[in-house]
Amino acid sequence: MKKVLAITVILAVAMVGLAKTELSFWYAWGGDEGKALLALVEEFNASQNEIVVRPVFVPIGQGEKINTALAGSSTPDIVTIWDWMVVPLGESGALIPLNDYLGSAGIDESDYLPGVWSYGAYRGIKYGLPTTLNAYAFMWNKALFKEVGLDPDRPPENIQELDRYAELLFKQDTRGNIRRLGFLPNVSHIYFYVFGGQLWDPETEEITANHPGNVAALDWVASYYKKFDLQKIRVFQATWGEMASSYNPFYRGQLAIQEAGQWELLFIKQFAKSDFEYGVSPFPAPEGGREKVAYLNGSFWAIPKGSKYPDQSFEFLKWLTDKDQAARFAAELSNIPPRVDAIDNQAFQSKMLPNMEIYIDMLTNGYVYFFPTLPIGLYYMEELNQALQYVQSGAKTAEQALNDVQQAVIRELGRYE
Amino acid sequence: MKKRSLGKTWIYLLLIAGAVFFMIPFFWMFSTSLKSYDDVFAFPPVWWPSEVLWSNYADLLVELPFLRYTLNTVIVTGMTLLGFMLSSSVVAFGFSYFRIPGKKVLFRILLVTLMIPPQVTMIPQFVLFNKLGWVGTFLPLIVPTFFGGAFSIFLLKQFFDTVPREFSDAAKLDGANEWKIFLKVYLPLSKPALATSALFIFIWTWTDFLNPLIYLNDDRMYTLSIGLQQLSTSRTTAWPQLMGGSVLMTLPIIVLFFLAQKTFIQGIQVGGIKS
Amino acid sequence: MSKVAKSRLREARIGLLFLSPWLIGLAVFTAYPIIASLYFSFTHYSGLSSPRWAGLDNYVQLFKDPLFWKSIYNTLYLAIIGIPLAQVLSILVALLLNTKVKFLGIFRTLYFLPSIVPAVATALLWKWFLNPQFGPVNLLLEKIGLPTPGWLTDPAWSKPALILTSVWGVGGAMVIYLAGLQNIPTELYEAAELDGAGKIARLFTITLPMLSPVILFNVVMGIINSFQSFTSVFIMTGGGPENSTLVYALSIYRNGFQFYKMGYASAMAWVLLIMTSIAIVFVFKFFGKYGYFGGVDKQ
Numbered sequence: 001m002k003k004v005l006a007i008t009v010i011l012a013v014a015m016v017g018l019a020k021t022e023l024s025f026w027y028a029w030g031g032d033e034g035k036a037l038l039a040l041v042e043e044f045n046a047s048q049n050e051i052v053v054r055p056v057f058v059p060i061g062q063g064e065k066i067n068t069a070l071a072g073s074s075t076p077d078i079v080t081i082w083d084w085m086v087v088p089l090g091e092s093g094a095l096i097p098l099n100d101y102l103g104s105a106g107i108d109e110s111d112y113l114p115g116v117w118s119y120g121a122y123r124g125i126k127y128g129l130p131t132t133l134n135a136y137a138f139m140w141n142k143a144l145f146k147e148v149g150l151d152p153d154r155p156p157e158n159i160q161e162l163d164r165y166a167e168l169l170f171k172q173d174t175r176g177n178i179r180r181l182g183f184l185p186n187v188s189h190i191y192f193y194v195f196g197g198q199l200w201d202p203e204t205e206e207i208t209a210n211h212p213g214n215v216a217a218l219d220w221v222a223s224y225y226k227k228f229d230l231q232k233i234r235v236f237q238a239t240w241g242e243m244a245s246s247y248n249p250f251y252r253g254q255l256a257i258q259e260a261g262q263w264e265l266l267f268i269k270q271f272a273k274s275d276f277e278y279g280v281s282p283f284p285a286p287e288g289g290r291e292k293v294a295y296l297n298g299s300f301w302a303i304p305k306g307s308k309y310p311d312q313s314f315e316f317l318k319w320l321t322d323k324d325q326a327a328r329f330a331a332e333l334s335n336i337p338p339r340v341d342a343i344d345n346q347a348f349q350s351k352m353l354p355n356m357e358i359y360i361d362m363l364t365n366g367y368v369y370f371f372p373t374l375p376i377g378l379y380y381m382e383e384l385n386q387a388l389q390y391v392q393s394g395a396k397t398a399e400q401a402l403n404d405v406q407q408a409v410i411r412e413l414g415r416y417e
Numbered sequence: 418m419k420k421r422s423l424g425k426t427w428i429y430l431l432l433i434a435g436a437v438f439f440m441i442p443f444f445w446m447f448s449t450s451l452k453s454y455d456d457v458f459a460f461p462p463v464w465w466p467s468e469v470l471w472s473n474y475a476d477l478l479v480e481l482p483f484l485r486y487t488l489n490t491v492i493v494t495g496m497t498l499l500g501f502m503l504s505s506s507v508v509a510f511g512f513s514y515f516r517i518p519g520k521k522v523l524f525r526i527l528l529v530t531l532m533i534p535p536q537v538t539m540i541p542q543f544v545l546f547n548k549l550g551w552v553g554t555f556l557p558l559i560v561p562t563f564f565g566g567a568f569s570i571f572l573l574k575q576f577f578d579t580v581p582r583e584f585s586d587a588a589k590l591d592g593a594n595e596w597k598i599f600l601k602v603y604l605p606l607s608k609p610a611l612a613t614s615a616l617f618i619f620i621w622t623w624t625d626f627l628n629p630l631i632y633l634n635d636d637r638m639y640t641l642s643i644g645l646q647q648l649s650t651s652r653t654t655a656w657p658q659l660m661g662g663s664v665l666m667t668l669p670i671i672v673l674f675f676l677a678q679k680t681f682i683q684g685i686q687v688g689g690i691k692s
Numbered sequence: 693m694s695k696v697a698k699s700r701l702r703e704a705r706i707g708l709l710f711l712s713p714w715l716i717g718l719a720v721f722t723a724y725p726i727i728a729s730l731y732f733s734f735t736h737y738s739g740l741s742s743p744r745w746a747g748l749d750n751y752v753q754l755f756k757d758p759l760f761w762k763s764i765y766n767t768l769y770l771a772i773i774g775i776p777l778a779q780v781l782s783i784l785v786a787l788l789l790n791t792k793v794k795f796l797g798i799f800r801t802l803y804f805l806p807s808i809v810p811a812v813a814t815a816l817l818w819k820w821f822l823n824p825q826f827g828p829v830n831l832l833l834e835k836i837g838l839p840t841p842g843w844l845t846d847p848a849w850s851k852p853a854l855i856l857t858s859v860w861g862v863g864g865a866m867v868i869y870l871a872g873l874q875n876i877p878t879e880l881y882e883a884a885e886l887d888g889a890g891k892i893a894r895l896f897t898i899t900l901p902m903l904s905p906v907i908l909f910n911v912v913m914g915i916i917n918s919f920q921s922f923t924s925v926f927i928m929t930g931g932g933p934e935n936s937t938l939v940y941a942l943s944i945y946r947n948g949f950q951f952y953k954m955g956y957a958s959a960m961a962w963v964l965l966i967m968t969s970i971a972i973v974f975v976f977k978f979f980g981k982y983g984y985f986g987g988v989d990k991q
Contacts, residue, residue, distance in 0.1 A: 030647030072547040092740035234845035245458040379951040515707025537961040541728035564717020609871035
């Protein structure tokens with residue numbers, strides 16, 4: 001009897017020793033993106049005998065699931081989150097800092113595109129690794145340029161020229177309804193940087209909401225909503241279709257010039273008429289402003305504090321973000337891989353859509369920025385939206401509005417430090 | 418006689434006009450489920466697709482383990498329905514029938530539990546269930562329902578309040594105790610209210626997204642409403658399939674409603690109780 | 693102990709027994725999260741880190757926050773116009789669907805249908821319906837010579853637009869009214885008919901008073917829901933334009949889960965609780981005075 005017991009114990013111990021470590025991995029999207037990721041996970045599982053990654057679909061649209069799970073420390077081993085969630089979760093102590101792991105794996109700043117290393121980090125602590133990147137550029141409809149007598153191959157060179165183009169391309173009917181917008185600044189903080197301003201100082205890590213460049217840019221952005229009448233713009237926008245469809249206002253000719261993420265290249269390929277011609281370039285800048293401003297955003301992979309196997313989890317993340325995998329995943333999504341060696345990788349290069357090289361050039365040789373990843377999530381962004389409304393309606397000057405933002409954001413940040 | 422039938426005609430006209438009006442949203446959902454992806458966004462919209470794509474439904478069933486999700490949803494909804502109906506009717510009777518010191522205060526507390534927005538209790542609630550070791554199982558979704566739901570308690574209490582006292586007094590004279598009065602007088606008289614309460618519980622649980630999302634950690638246990646989210650990527654949603662899934666998801670609710678409304682036949686007969 | 697007191701005691705004991713499932717559930721599952729949220733409202737708390745005591749700071753900030761007042765205004769606007777409108781419409785529909793006609797079950801089902809269609813499914817539909825230039829609503833208004841508002845695009849009209857789309861959702865309250873109509877003893881109508889009361893008189897002397905506990909229920913739930921729901925707003929307008937549809941619950945959600953200000957969100961929740969309580973006490977008082985049954989006050 002005792003012998004049997006002993007053998008059973010030995011067997012059990014041996015089995016545990018042989019058993020693979022199972023990691024639970026919360027991934028965020030279905031459809032083709034989900035399939036591409038699941039294929040990679042399967043490949044990883046087949047590639048070695050130590051770790052089995054078990055993917056669980058967790059939609060992150062609203063974040064309640066992630067927040068409650070991490071607060072209640074009932075966590076997966078790897079989690080997918082939006083960029084704005086990384087630092088709040090990390091600074092709350094819910095994510096494992098990755099600096100040591102990255103250090104011992106020999107991964108450093110030079111492996112990533114310029115500026116990307118500090119993305120999703122706070123005060124030097126890295127809480128996550130970017131999955132893939134989105135970037136924004138300037139895009140125009142060549143046929144409409146021709147229609148109003150502009151050179152279809154030459155984008156505006158500076159802000160004054162852009163303003164002039166926007167007016168030239170603008171069209172309205174006899175009742176004053178807008179029929180075509182030349183241009184409309186949408187993501188206002190892109191122009192903060194274009195005008196030489198910044199949302200924060202990456203050196204000192206201080207908030208700089210009221211930077212003079214930002215003030216000038218906000219005034220300029222607001223001028224568009226005043227010039228073309230905010231209410232009329234909204235009525236016109238109500239006739240715009242879904243971006244990912246053939247009713248997209250850009251290639252339907254309702255919006256002649258736009259700021260657009262690289263995903264638009266894919267949408268144009270899928271949904272625009274085959275003879276649709278468009279140009280892509282960096283944003284035009286005013287005198288003394290910044291050339292080749294590249295705004296990027298995206299999602300992250302991170303390891304929660306509650307992970308039972310952080311070492312193995314990092315092992316998997318290291319594999320997943322390594323050049324081959326990163327290149328293939330980004331190519332599948334028409335996104336940009338965050339790593340330099342992944343961009344050069346054949347898997348990405350061979351699937352690159354036309355004009356993608358302009359985005360890549362902006363990211364590698366331009367001024368790259370992301371919305372500062374702060375412990376207060378989207379608060380700063382929302383305050384800026386408010387500021388634009390105040391300036392548009394004339395309730396505050398741009399300087400007043402941004403001074404107020406500066407104060408509010410510093411106050412909120414102070415509460416968590 | 419003639420005047421009466423003319424009145425009826427007007428009622429029918431009104432009913433049909435209303436029916437057309439109220440059918441628009443469901444019809445829209447259904448017609449969207451048969452459109453091609455791009456047709457969904459046509460402006461101005463097309464009411465009925467030029468090419469009807471029943472294949473969207475086939476895609477949906479291939480793409481997602483629909484049967485498994487349905488089964489999970491049935492389990493959660495069935496248990497929830499059982500739990501809420503058993504407990505809420507008992508508690509509602511307690512609130513309606515008895516004189517209890519402090520009942521008013523307790524009833525106010527019941528309403529307060531309805532008034533607190535779930536966003537701020539979500540995290541402590543989760544922490545609690547996590548301490549109990551229930552996260553990742555159906556337990557956090559099911560067990561609390563056996564302790565009564567404030568909505569159904571309140572609803573049923575309002576209906577129990579309208580049951581004339583003569584009925585229970587008569588039963589009392591026949592020697593019935595409180596439990597008997599509850600079972601033999603109140604429940605039979607409140608069939609429409611019970612059906613309504615069950616209907617609402619069913620709808621909320623069947624379509625609930627947030628609670629299953631928060632408490633389930635294994636996609637093999639997911640319910641339909643979470644499962645359908647897999648039709649979205651970070652930038653697009655397969656709208657026709659999503660609408661198809663929603664149509665399929667609402668079918669059981671429609672059937673249940675049809676059954677529930679059958680209890681709404683006519684007013685109660687005061688004299689009829691004793692026979 | 694007197695006989696009366698004894699039977700009173702017995703009644704209370706049995707009554708508590710009937711209440712016990714809820715009382716136990718309250719103690720085990722509900723009390724802690726509610727009390728915790730009250731505590732969080734006095735702290736700076738991201739939702740994940742350990743809360744730091746902040747005294748009344750959240751409440752002070754709240755009253756200084758222009759968006760707080762804006763969201764209260766928006767929510768009250770939608771509630772004060774939306775709730776009575778919904779009650780009147782759903783009672784009318786319930787009365788209509790309580791007549792003796794053929795295919796009644798099918799009619800009832802069709803009228804109920806919109807309330808189970810998910811908000812995401814109809815968002816595009818309403819945007820089209822209310823499109824300022826090409827939507828059917830404005831085309832109709834134009835034809836009969838009325839001004840054509842900007843609806844969802846115009847801060848002045850976005851709330852009426854939301855109320856307009858909510859008309860399709862009267863089915864939910866209608867079901868409860870239909871159930872309520874079943875509880876009215878038919879003898880009352882027969883007696884009234886003998887007394888020569890007309891249809892309208894019977895509606896006001898019998899139907900509505902007898903329905904009052906159910907009306908009370910729907911009004912109270914209407915208040916609670918209108919202060920808490922934000923899904924349809926979230927999907928249709930996201931709170932815009934210019935925060936004109938930023939409702940209270942949407943604001944709580946943003947603060948709690950997007951700005952990581954869970955302490956602040958909790959403070960908002962408790963201010964909401966106090967406001968809703970006042971509104972509901974007022975409603976109970978009103979029904980206690982004018983209703984046939986006083987609901988909670990009935991003994």
